[in-house]
Amino acid sequence: MTTPDPSGIHSIAAQELMQRGAEGSAFTQWMGTRLRHFEAGRVEIEIDLRSNMTQHHGQAHGAIIGYLADTVSAWAAASVAGDVVTAEYKLNFLAPARGETLWARGEVLRAGKRQVVVRADVYATQHGTDTLVAAALATIASVGQPLNTAPEDRAPQENP
Amino acid sequence: MTTPDPSGIHSIAAQELMQRGAEGSAFTQWMGTRLRHFEAGRVEIEIDLRSNMTQHHGQAHGAIIGYLADTVSAWAAASVAGDVVTAEYKLNFLAPARGETLWARGEVLRAGKRQVVVRADVYATQHGTDTLVAAALATIASVGQPLNTAPEDRAPQENP
Amino acid sequence: MTTPDPSGIHSIAAQELMQRGAEGSAFTQWMGTRLRHFEAGRVEIEIDLRSNMTQHHGQAHGAIIGYLADTVSAWAAASVAGDVVTAEYKLNFLAPARGETLWARGEVLRAGKRQVVVRADVYATQHGTDTLVAAALATIASVGQPLNTAPEDRAPQENP
Amino acid sequence: MTTPDPSGIHSIAAQELMQRGAEGSAFTQWMGTRLRHFEAGRVEIEIDLRSNMTQHHGQAHGAIIGYLADTVSAWAAASVAGDVVTAEYKLNFLAPARGETLWARGEVLRAGKRQVVVRADVYATQHGTDTLVAAALATIASVGQPLNTAPEDRAPQENP
Numbered sequence: 228m229t230t231p232d233p234s235g236i237h238s239i240a241a242q243e244l245m246q247r248g249a250e251g252s253a254f255t256q257w258m259g260t261r262l263r264h265f266e267a268g269r270v271e272i273e274i275d276l277r278s279n280m281t282q283h284h285g286q287a288h289g290a291i292i293g294y295l296a297d298t299v300s301a302w303a304a305a306s307v308a309g310d311v312v313t314a315e316y317k318l319n320f321l322a323p324a325r326g327e328t329l330w331a332r333g334e335v336l337r338a339g340k341r342q343v344v345v346r347a348d349v350y351a352t353q354h355g356t357d358t359l360v361a362a363a364l365a366t367i368a369s370v371g372q373p374l375n376t377a378p379e380d381r382a383p384q385e386n387p
Numbered sequence: 388m389t390t391p392d393p394s395g396i397h398s399i400a401a402q403e404l405m406q407r408g409a410e411g412s413a414f415t416q417w418m419g420t421r422l423r424h425f426e427a428g429r430v431e432i433e434i435d436l437r438s439n440m441t442q443h444h445g446q447a448h449g450a451i452i453g454y455l456a457d458t459v460s461a462w463a464a465a466s467v468a469g470d471v472v473t474a475e476y477k478l479n480f481l482a483p484a485r486g487e488t489l490w491a492r493g494e495v496l497r498a499g500k501r502q503v504v505v506r507a508d509v510y511a512t513q514h515g516t517d518t519l520v521a522a523a524l525a526t527i528a529s530v531g532q533p534l535n536t537a538p539e540d541r542a543p544q545e546n547p
Numbered sequence: 548m549t550t551p552d553p554s555g556i557h558s559i560a561a562q563e564l565m566q567r568g569a570e571g572s573a574f575t576q577w578m579g580t581r582l583r584h585f586e587a588g589r590v591e592i593e594i595d596l597r598s599n600m601t602q603h604h605g606q607a608h609g610a611i612i613g614y615l616a617d618t619v620s621a622w623a624a625a626s627v628a629g630d631v632v633t634a635e636y637k638l639n640f641l642a643p644a645r646g647e648t649l650w651a652r653g654e655v656l657r658a659g660k661r662q663v664v665v666r667a668d669v670y671a672t673q674h675g676t677d678t679l680v681a682a683a684l685a686t687i688a689s690v691g692q693p694l695n696t697a698p699e700d701r702a703p704q705e706n707p
Numbered sequence: 708m709t710t711p712d713p714s715g716i717h718s719i720a721a722q723e724l725m726q727r728g729a730e731g732s733a734f735t736q737w738m739g740t741r742l743r744h745f746e747a748g749r750v751e752i753e754i755d756l757r758s759n760m761t762q763h764h765g766q767a768h769g770a771i772i773g774y775l776a777d778t779v780s781a782w783a784a785a786s787v788a789g790d791v792v793t794a795e796y797k798l799n800f801l802a803p804a805r806g807e808t809l810w811a812r813g814e815v816l817r818a819g820k821r822q823v824v825v826r827a828d829v830y831a832t833q834h835g836t837d838t839l840v841a842a843a844l845a846t847i848a849s850v851g852q853p854l855n856t857a858p859e860d861r862a863p864q865e866n867p
Contacts, residue, residue, distance in 0.1 A: 291450075313449055574762065640794060
């Protein structure tokens with residue numbers, strides 16, 4: 228029996244997802260990506276902002292922001308569609324990303340049979356204050372079987 | 388006296404650009420980015436694909452592709468507009484990126500006073516064969532003074 | 548003296564915006580665009596879905612959806628930045644757009660001096676039920692003076 | 708027996724495509740869209756710029772540009788993949804669109820089983836001079852059977 232966990236991180240589906248990410252990607256490990264929140268259709272991840280991820284003036288390099296937007300979009304899609312691959316994304320930079328931690332939230336807008344559309348936001352946390360530093364819109368292609376999710380975990384926007 | 392160089396890499400403007408990149412960004416250094424071709428409005432960069440840049444199966448992580456598309460777009464814009472910052476980009480992944488080297492070409496489509504629109508392509512080179520692995524379209528904001536370029540170096544698409 | 552109006556449509560700024568749209572564009576008139584909600588940083592517009600706006604099977608043509616996303620993004624940006632022009636947008640189609648009315652909401656994510664980033668959603672209303680049919684992310688360039696808005700009308704995300 | 712036609716417009720596949728467009732969409736008819744060039748993986752369309760398609764100052768409304776980019780992307784994808792639907796596109800406006808004619812070219816970058824990625828350019832022709840007025844990058848979903856094309860008609864970039 229599992230204890231209810233509002234973050235959803237202890238669910239079987241979330242554990243599958245984390246394990247895939249950890250095993251699968253040397254770059255994801257280099258980034259030190261952590262799962263922060265997990266429910267079907269809504270996922271949050273975070274990283275510590277290290278000095279080798281920065282540009283001049285100490286703000287995060289755009290590629291780190293791009294990594295977070297892309298990854299959280301793929302993981303949010305995976306939370307409803309299982310094996311996925313990013314088809315495309317579009318990313319707007321909104322403010323310099325400074326702070327100790329960067330985190331991102333991905334929300335599924337539409338989960339079809341072949342593709343999942345995800346909206347993502349990236350935040351920087353400095354001295355406990357969040358700043359929205361980027362916004363993205365992504366198309367994630369479904370390439371396999373759904374995760375082990377209960378029926379009630381499906382995204383509300385999913386159409387047959 | 389400088390010897391003519393078709394790559395343009397020995398031009399003063401290209402040297403300025405390389406120096407800014409090298410000094411400015413810990414992440415750019417981690418990537419090991421090299422300038423491969425430089426002319427006003429058209430820039431190419433390349434990196435060696437290392438194992439800590441890969442996903443499972445040895446292909447480059449999407450964030451590495453995103454880095455190349457973003458960076459080459461910014462550098463192509465900088466070649467006509469000087470100090471710039473990426474406002475937004477959109478990136479389509481086209482094929483798995485496997486090989487020894489990844490490179491990207493950015494071409495200026497339109498250079499206005501406030502923003503430069505750049506089209507970028509990312510290629511993977513494996514055993515001497517190039518594969519187009521991603522295509523991007525980017526908006527780069529101009530934030531300062533133009534580089535030290537001769538009049539004939541301006542992009543052909545530039546409108547007054 | 549004006550009576551308070553939660554929709555904000557009776558404000559001077561909204562009236563300016565409507566007048567500009569009505570005078571400025573033959574195509575906007577052909578569309579029959581109406582302002583549905585107006586506050587600084589958040590605007591909604593709507594149109595009646597006519598038969599000459601449809602594809603086979605009676606759903607709205609993609610260009611009508613594109614028009615709504617583009618227009619509501621520009622108007623939301625104008626609500627905080629005055630004269631604007633769309634620099635670029637990205638649009639995901641999520642579901643067929645069927646019904647009597649189509650409407651769109653634009654929300655300012657970031658209003659800088661030179662550009663405003665807007666997130667837009669497009670809905671179709673059929674028999675009183677709304678369906679999210681498209682999502683967009685747009686960059687709108689500021690080209691002139693702000694509208695006649697009171698200080699408290701500024702978008703909450705606006706940074707100095 | 709058919710006479711060779713460099714435009715490719717007399718091919719069976721092109722005729723199928725034109726007929727679908729003409730029958731299928733009231734809006735396409737309102738636009739008066741003509742096929743200008745057709746080969747597998749590369750399609751051009753054009754329209755006459757009428758006064759009811761303009762903004763103030765006589766330039767084409769952004770929605771007309773969006774229509775052309777979206778439509779030519781879908782038709783270019785259809786030329787290699789048959790029945791298709793636009794999943795998403797991103798569009799940068801580059802210059803005011805003035806003139807007698809607007810035309811657009813779509814080129815397939817990658818044709819996979821489920822989706823086709825297309826790059827599109829939109830031009831305005833005024834007094835015989837072409838101006839590049841917009842650039843787009845689109846993802847088109849394949850939803851049915853390929854057109855009646857000969858094997859040699861496949862797009863060169865198509866991967867197995």
